[in-house]
Amino acid sequence: MNNMINIALVDDEALFIEGLSLIFSNVDNINVVKTANSGLEFLKFLDDNQDSSLLDIAIIDIQMKPMDGFELVESLKGKYQDLKIIVLSSHYKSNIVGHMIKLGVSAFIPKNANRKLLISVVESVHQFGVYFTETDKEMIVQYMTNSTKKISLTSNEELSVREIEVVKLICKENTNQEIADKLFLSKRTIENHRQRILDKVGARNTVGLVVYAIANQLHPILQ
Template identity: 80%
Template sequence: MKDIINVALVDDEALFIEGISLIFSNVDNINVITTANNGLEFLEYLDKKESSTPLDIAIIDIQMKPMDGFELVESIKDKYQDLKVIVLSSHYKSNIVGHMIKLGVSAFIPKNANKQLLVTSIESVHQSGIYFTESDKEMLIQYMNSGSKKISLSPIEELSGREIEVVKLICQENTNQEIAEKLFLSKRTIENHRQRILDKVGAKNTVGLVVYAIANQIHPLP
């Protein structure tokens, strides 16, 4: 049986929220526990949240008022670092995708995506922290190569052979437990490796590690 994934929907289009909620009502393992029509309303919910039901993923739009998706993501990552974010937006361009990923967004899905892609992205983000399509990776490469927007992380030489091995497995969307089993190590050892890698490369989360791996050709496009 799959884990129940509790999500929040944040979008200023009421009909869109109703439509996505209806879609999820027919998906056994995805549960919409709250909705909001703008970023401020959602932050107020998070600040006052009293329910013991954990919120796993926030699915948000970019173009909202009075607080847009960029500002909302920055606020979430500042105050609620464990909350994963999926952006669901019609603004699907390399500079926006790259910027949102750099902020720590776990996935970026266009609003014209089908139900299966959306469900798959939610399950992947819940399981491994990220979901990148090949289009996302190509856009990320464009973003990183766009001069002033180059992502600055520490050089690959700072990582040991074992740490590079761990990074590769993280990019393949393996959990800490799965990596531990593949490398014949304990889960605790992998957790320590992951934190040490984050500290070395200057990344804040798994998304940042994937950005680092692509930039250094540890995890190149197929």
């Protein structure tokens, strides 16, 4: 994995973006490739470059105009599925967190988070594909208990005992190599397990697997 993490910052508050840019300028392994003051500006940047691989992660705000964060995430996930998204917002409530996770967001950070947490989340999302705190997971559970907003991610095929073990270790943010070491298997075998699990549950990525685990009472937080 490339040690340099290329990110974009999308927020309609110019001073806030400047502050984040300053924070990341002092972090050796994080490079701010693009800053944008609107979702439309950011989408135009991606469309003009025709290469989403320029970026690993986009950190975006929810409350923006004319395109809000919800609309931006939906557009990004529709066109640039490999781009990981971190939402940084003052709106930290279960219905918002749950909905954003449903859309495929990799992490959700309140705007009053400190510098250490911000950097840690970026590094974790880059390495593992997801970062959820215990509070985030509890909010997802709360969101999903509302029958009108349940996340529909179920499997037509039952997971094997081994596959369930792998899912639980993925939820604990273990890498493929770490899972292989713990289960005394090869890394390639774990990669194959992961792909079969994704195919079975209809998930596209680690975020989807975590949502599946919560929905089916497999996540360690529910044990």
